[in-house]
Amino acid sequence: MSTDQWTISRSKVVYGLDRNDLHFLDIDEKGDLLLRIGDHTISFKEIAKLVEKQNGNSAGYTSSFTLRIPQLITYQMKKLKAAFAQAIEKTDYKGEFNAVYPVKVNQRYDCVMPVLASDPNYGLEAGTKAELFLIKSVTEEEKHRLIICNxxxxxxxxxxxxxxxxxxxxxxxxxxxxxxxxxxxxxxxxxxxxxxxxxxxxxxxxxxxxxxxxxxxxxxxxxxxxxxxxxxxxxxxxxxxxxxxxxxxxxxxxxxxxxxxxxxxxxxxxxxxxxxxxxxxxxxxxxxxxxxxxxxxxxxxxxxxxxxxxxxxxxxxxxxxxxxxxxxxxxxxxGRGITALGSAVVVKALEVRSVFPSSGQKISQERQQERDRCISEMRETTSVAELLELWNEFHSQHGHSTGSVKDLLENEYLIGDVRREVRRQLARISTPGIRPEKLVESIWHPDYLAIGNFSVFNAACDYVLVNQHFPIVPIQDLHVRPETTVRLVDITCDSDGELSQFHRKGTGEIWWSRDYRPLTMRTDDMGQGIPVGYLKNVQGSYFVIALTGAYQDVIEADHNLLGDLPDVEIIVTEDGEWKIKWTAGAQKMEDLLADAGYVGFDIDEDPYMSD
Ligand SMILES: Cc1ncc(COP(=O)(O)O)c(C=O)c1O
Structure with missing residues (x-):
């Protein structure tokens, strides 16, 4: 397949959409990401537009938001019951199946209430006295529900x-x-x-x-x-x-x-x-x-x-x-199995920064000759090892400039050009498969940073704590072969505030981005960089971090005084219309400061709280 041929079904494989626990995410023919709830499909572009329009002037608007999808909590609960009903029937099992939801996994109102509303017999589990108080208050009128106190x-x-x-x-x-x-x-x-x-x-x-x-x-x-x-x-x-x-x-x-x-x-x-x-x-x-x-x-x-x-x-x-x-x-x-699908964090990209300069920059004649000599040798190579040796040699000669800033600049152009060529040649030689060793990964490492208006520590803390993987999908340009990959970094001042891990699906033959970064692998594997369709469209657009409904709301941290994003619930009415309900604004600066002991202090007006 030439680099220009691409299909939406390939994108679905790359991002893992429309199947398994991402069955609720799909792509339309324009390449826009869709949310599917029952028979309804809603474009994320439309959701983001509506959030901007409805809440641009409201308290707690910060451009990024958490989308609450309670319908998927109900879906999971029914699926679990159906799985046990089937297993019981198959084996002629004589015992009963029942379930409780452990509120520690997500105690939020917009998570616990859908659990209760979805099944009159579902119970709740408390892991602490505080959680028991919560459970007591929400089941006051339904005392038949089983409560387990662990x-x-x-x-x-x-x-x-x-x-x-x-x-x-x-x-x-x-x-x-x-x-x-x-x-x-x-x-x-x-x-x-x-x-x-x-x-x-x-x-x-x-x-x-x-x-x-x-x-x-x-x-x-x-x-x-x-x-x-x-x-x-x-x-x-x-x-x-x-x-x-x-x-x-x-x-x-x-x-x-x-x-x-x-x-x-x-x-x-x-x-x-x-x-x-x-x-x-x-x-x-x-x-x-x-x-x-x-x-x-x-x-x-x-x-x-x-x-x-x-x-x-x-x-x-x-x-x-x-x-x-x-x-x-x-x-x-x-808990996880019930609530993970119930929320997704929708992150606005504020800007895109590049780590390497673009191609076609002017360099001295001497450097040009160096570059062209190395590139032509690389084009002749027939093994990955040989290619990497050429790259190593070139990099050790030119990678560390000790001269003037001008010299450094030209070296950057030079290294950028040769690195691009190494990727191209890697794709040529390594098809259908390559072992992604450390050096190879560094050559594939993304050249671009998308700065997302969020905090990883607040929105997806387990990524940092336990290296938890979350699927990340751009909301547009999913119909084209991705141009490149980006690192999604947050606005905290912490280097760990980055979500760049991407699961490369095993497709036998590797599929490449237009700049020759692998989008898939021979067998399943984890790499760095979120594929994006057109880089120029990333700024101002959104990424969806999916499956964040379990634990992330509960263990969030307010690093850099960045608190909760606003919460928006998606509602589908009986007649097939959809709307959004703004359930909570972003966390107030005043509350964040009060947590740090600044009670009664006169702080300047909070720019996000314009009500
Ligand atoms: C006693 C108990 N039950 C249930 C759970 C929920 O587990 P999971 O989120 O894997 O469903 C936990 C999690 O720590 C637990 O400790």
């Missing part, structure tokens, strides 16, 4: 739990240590309380949060604690209060055989605690861990595979144990 408990937390039970909330308290068990038997009434035993999953699992499992995990009862806790509970009349066992193996578990192992482990415990006399234990709570496909590279039916793995684990373990054992009910506490 987390370290102090006497005040337990007192609040006791009060909730007395007020008629359907609450189950977890026991996570012997100390907690002692407090519980002293404070709670065994006839009114239900208890879940949280157990450390003694397993090795893969992924960033693998330390949530195993003996060293911070959470739950070790096996030796479990025996002591059970004895204590029995001695104090709590035998029938224990209804559930809980384990959480960590977040974003993409290896399904880890869930299978985990399920077998939990099922063995389920069987054994019942044998020890806790016959009221009827439920296994599998915690969270359900993954999101941030790279659009996993199988599309990940949620079904998750449900299948848990059921297979239970059934195979029960089979191994033998006898007629009651199938446990299944409870999950998925």
């Amino acid at each position: 987390g370290a408990k102090d006497p005040e937390y337990l007192q609040s739990i006791k009060q909730c039970v007395e007020e008629g909330y359907n609450l189950t308290v977890s026991v996570e240590s012997l100390h907690e068990a002692k407090m519980i038997v002293e404070l709670l009434d065994p006839d009114k309380s239900t208890i879940v035993l949280r157990i450390k999953p003694y397993l090795m699992v893969r992924g960033h949060w693998s330390h949530s499992a195993g003996r060293d995990s911070k959470f739950g009862l070790s096996i030796h604690d479990l025996f002591d806790v059970i004895e204590l509970l029995k001695e104090n009349g709590f035998t029938n209060s224990v209804t559930t066992i809980l384990g959480h193996v960590g977040s974003q578990i993409t290896a399904m055989d880890d869930f299978l192992k985990f399920s077998k482990f939990m099922t063995r415990i389920y069987y054994e605690v019942r044998e020890m006399g806790l016959t009221s234990v009827k439920t296994i709570d599998f915690g969270g861990g359900l993954p999101i496909d941030y790279t659009s590279s996993h199988p599309p039916d990940l949620m079904n595979q998750y449900a299948d793995a848990l059921l297979e684990g239970i059934l195979s373990e029960l089979d191994e144990i033998g006898g007629d054992i009651e199938h446990p009910n299944i409870l999950t506490e998925s």
Whole structure:
């Protein structure tokens, strides 16, 4: 395929759109990015235009914004229930499936309320006393909803739990240590309380949060604690209060055989605690861990595979144990899997800066000769190693000028020209595949910085904290072969304030940008640089950072006094019209300063708060 041929379906592959967990993003024939909700498609250009128009004069307008898409929270909840319903039917499973949403994953009103509105029987999980207060207030009229109280408990937390039970909330308290068990038997009434035993999953699992499992995990009862806790509970009349066992193996578990192992482990415990006399234990709570496909590279039916793995684990373990054992009910506490799709950060690019000068700059005759000699040698090379050797040699001779600034400038032109040629030749030689080693990556490194009006630390903090990948898509020019790639940097004064990681899909033969940067790879791989259609259109346009609905709102940091972006909810009416609802303005300077202790200070008028 020549560099000029391109199709929209190729762009969809490059950005991972219209499939898996990015099924709600699509491209129209003009190359504009679309948001798809049910049968409706809405152009991001239109959304951004409307946000600018409606709110240009309103309090808290900052040009970038967070788009709230509650319909996708509902979608995920239904999908999860359907996945378990299918798995249950397939295996003729006798237990029930239920779910709670752990509010720690996103406690915002515009996240928790859609969860409650989507399903009258969905429960909530609290990880702290503060979260319990939140849950209490939103379920006051719906006390039938299951509330699981996890987390370290102090006497005040337990007192609040006791009060909730007395007020008629359907609450189950977890026991996570012997100390907690002692407090519980002293404070709670065994006839009114239900208890879940949280157990450390003694397993090795893969992924960033693998330390949530195993003996060293911070959470739950070790096996030796479990025996002591059970004895204590029995001695104090709590035998029938224990209804559930809980384990959480960590977040974003993409290896399904880890869930299978985990399920077998939990099922063995389920069987054994019942044998020890806790016959009221009827439920296994599998915690969270359900993954999101941030790279659009996993199988599309990940949620079904998750449900299948848990059921297979239970059934195979029960089979191994033998006898007629009651199938446990299944409870999950998925958070990421429920809310990640529910928001996207829409970032306006304020300007574009270039790291290297453009081609065609005038240089001295001597340098021209140097350049042309090197370029013609490069054109003759037949191996990547040979090419890189030529580049290394050239770079070591010309890369470090010690002369005048004028000399430095000419060297920049020179190096820029030869570097461009190396990319072109890399594409020639390396097709269909190349191993992206460090030196090669440095040659592909983007030449352009798009300055986004946002803070990575506030909008997508996990990118910096745990190297979490987020898909990023420009909202226009998606119908053409991308001209180049850019680094999306924020306006904080921190070098880490940058979102440039891009997942290159495995397409066998590499697809190149017009300036010969790889857009895909032979096999899946992570690289630097967000592809853009036409560089000249980037300034003033927007990038969408998708799948930010889980955790990012909660762990945000106010680096450089850059707080929350404004929030805009998308609403689709029954008659197919769409509108936006401005749910919150950007965080006020006054509030940010108050957090830093500047209460009652006379600050100048906040330019963003023009109401
Ligand atoms: C006990 C418990 N349940 C559920 C979750 C949510 O996990 P995820 O976001 O992976 O669904 C967590 C996350 O830390 C947790 O600790």
